[in-house]
Amino acid sequence: MRRRTxxxxxxxxxxxxxxxxxxxxxxxxxxxxxxEATLDPRQIEQFKAGLAENKLVDGRTVAVEYHxxxxxxxxxxxxxxxxxxxSDLDVIVTVGSQAARELLATxxxxxxxxxxxxxxVRPGFVKTLARPGGTVTGLSMANVELEGKRLDMLRAAVPSxxxxxxxxxxxxxxxxxxxxxxxxxxxGVELVQxxxxxxxxxxxxxxxxxxxGVNSLxxxxxxxxxxxxxxxxxxxxxxxxxxxxxxxxxxxxxxxMSYGPGFADMYRRSAGFVAKILKGANPGDLPVExxxxxxxxxNMRTARLLGLALPQSFLARxxxxxx
Numbered sequence: 001m002r003r004r005t006x007x008x009x010x011x012x013x014x015x016x017x018x019x020x021x022x023x024x025x026x027x028x029x030x031x032x033x034x035x036e037a038t039l040d041p042r043q044i045e046q047f048k049a050g051l052a053e054n055k056l057v058d059g060r061t062v063a064v065e066y067h068x069x070x071x072x073x074x075x076x077x078x079x080x081x082x083x084x085x086x087s088d089l090d091v092i093v094t095v096g097s098q099a100a101r102e103l104l105a106t107x108x109x110x111x112x113x114x115x116x117x118x119x120x121v122r123p124g125f126v127k128t129l130a131r132p133g134g135t136v137t138g139l140s141m142a143n144v145e146l147e148g149k150r151l152d153m154l155r156a157a158v159p160s161x162x163x164x165x166x167x168x169x170x171x172x173x174x175x176x177x178x179x180x181x182x183x184x185x186x187x188g189v190e191l192v193q194x195x196x197x198x199x200x201x202x203x204x205x206x207x208x209x210x211x212x213g214v215n216s217l218x219x220x221x222x223x224x225x226x227x228x229x230x231x232x233x234x235x236x237x238x239x240x241x242x243x244x245x246x247x248x249x250x251x252x253x254x255x256x257m258s259y260g261p262g263f264a265d266m267y268r269r270s271a272g273f274v275a276k277i278l279k280g281a282n283p284g285d286l287p288v289e290x291x292x293x294x295x296x297x298x299n300m301r302t303a304r305l306l307g308l309a310l311p312q313s314f315l316a317r318x319x320x321x322x323x
Contacts, residue, residue, distance in 0.1 A: 025063040026278050028056070029083055031094040031103070032068040033076060033223040040249045042264040047093070047115070050271025056278070069099075071227035073171075077102050084108035091274050096223045098171055100125050100136060111283040114138030115270035116263060118175050118221055120288060129288040137273055137286040141221075141261045146246070146294075147176035148183035150259050151218055153296065154244040155187050157257065157314045161216040161242065163190045165209040167232065169222035170195045176220055199228060206235045217243040219250070229253055240306055248297040251322060256306065257298045261291030295319040 030047070032039060044066075051057070051064070058064040067083070069076035076099060083092060084106030092103060095116040101123065103112055114120060117140055126132035129140060155161055166180055177193065184191045192214050194205045217236045219225055225232065226247070233254045236243040245251065245258040269289065277283055299322040303310055315321065 025059075025061065026090045027063045027065070027088055028274055029089050029092050030064070030066045031076075031079060031083060031092060031099055032066065033071070033094070033096055033099050034068070034227040035070040036066070036068050038071070038227055038229075040247075040263065043115075043267045046264040046268035047271055050268035051274065053268075054271055054275035056271065056275060062278070071224060073098070081106050084110065086110075091277050093270055093274060097123055097125070097173075097175070098223060104136070109135055111277045112136045112138075113270050113273045113277070113283070114140075114288075115267050116141055118172075122175070123173075126288060129290075131284070132286065132288060133284045135283050137283040137288055138270055139266045139289050139291070141266065141291055145179065146260055147218075147220060148179035150244045150246070151180055151183045151189075152187065153259050153314075154216060154218060154242065154257070155189065157298075157310050158216065158242045158308060159311075161189060163192060163212070163214045163216070165206070165214040165217045165241065166191050166193045166220065167205065167217060167225065168193060168195050168220040169224045170197050171224065172220065172222050180218065180220075196225075199231065202228060202231055203235060206239060210239050210241075215241065217241040219243070219245050221246045226250075229255070237302065237305060242306060242308060248295060248320075251297045251299045251302075254302055255299060256302045256308075257296070259296045260294060262293045262295055265293055266291060297322065 056062045067079050069079055080102035083089065084103055089110050091111050091113060093113045093115055095114060097117060100114060112135055114136060115138060117138065120126045120140055121128060125136045126134060192209050192212050194209050196202050196205050219232060229250050230253055233250060237254060243256045245255050246260045247263055248258045251258040273286060276286060296318045297320045298318045
């Protein structure tokens with residue numbers, strides 16, 4: 001038995017170090033809420049760039065896999081259950097409260113990095129931003145505070161608006177609605193809150209809101225609504241509603257304007273959390289970070305389509321004008 005053990009040890013010593021290392025690379029999984037084709041490609045590109053900045057190279061120093069829920073809640077739940085039960089994962093990276101909720105519901109102890117989330121404290125994903133205290137950390141886009149700001153900026157761009165359709169996802173549990181209500185009260189505009197939970201509900205929701213006299217649109221933050229952005233933009237422009245969104249992918253697809261953090265930059269920064277966890281950091285000790293860049297993007301083609309002459313004082317504030 002002694003000789004056999006020594007022979008085995010000697011044989012393993014002859015295997016190149018690189019091959020032995022590849023036997024167990026740290027494994028990172030990205031869980032996408034929407035379909036890969038609908039995600040702004042800059043976001044995954046920047047996530048990969050952030051990994052590279054931290055010397056995390058897929059196939060060499062880490063193994064990275066991607067799973068996509070295609071905007072389907074049942075598929076998201078199934079993927080979360082499958083991933084949460086695995087023993088070979090070192091970190092799961094995802095976005096939004098729905099994915100975090102589904103993953104935590106499995107009881108998994110795998111560290112979770114949220115590349116983007118609104119408020120992780122209210123739903124209990126973390127105890128505080130400074131001391132998360134559990135298995136979750138990442139980046140909060142402070143979206144609750146931004147929702148009211150978006151309405152304020154839409155009114156600055158189109159002073160004539162009086163009645164705003166607020167399109168929201170019931171699955172987000174009213175996140176940020178109170179700040180929109182406060183902003184509307186201060187601006188003297190009326191809100192028509194309209195919830196949609198499936199693609200088939202979107203067009204009827206627009207018809208009802210337009211029937212109530214809305215003359216503008218604000219869409220609340222939601223992975224589901226992001227997944228449906230082309231349909232939402234089509235309907236907003238068809239009904240000639242000036243629109244404000246949370247992220248520039250809406251504006252680039254034909255929405256009037258967006259104001260919010262740079263999502264691609266947040267994806268890049270999320271890789272830094274992954275690197276720290278792989279080096280042994282406890283996610284509960286890693287403070288949740290917030291965005292450092294906020295971008296106002298205006299689609300001038302859409303403004304002309306809607307017959308809007310946006311104030312020069314407003315356009316001067318824009319980070320980008322899409323011509």
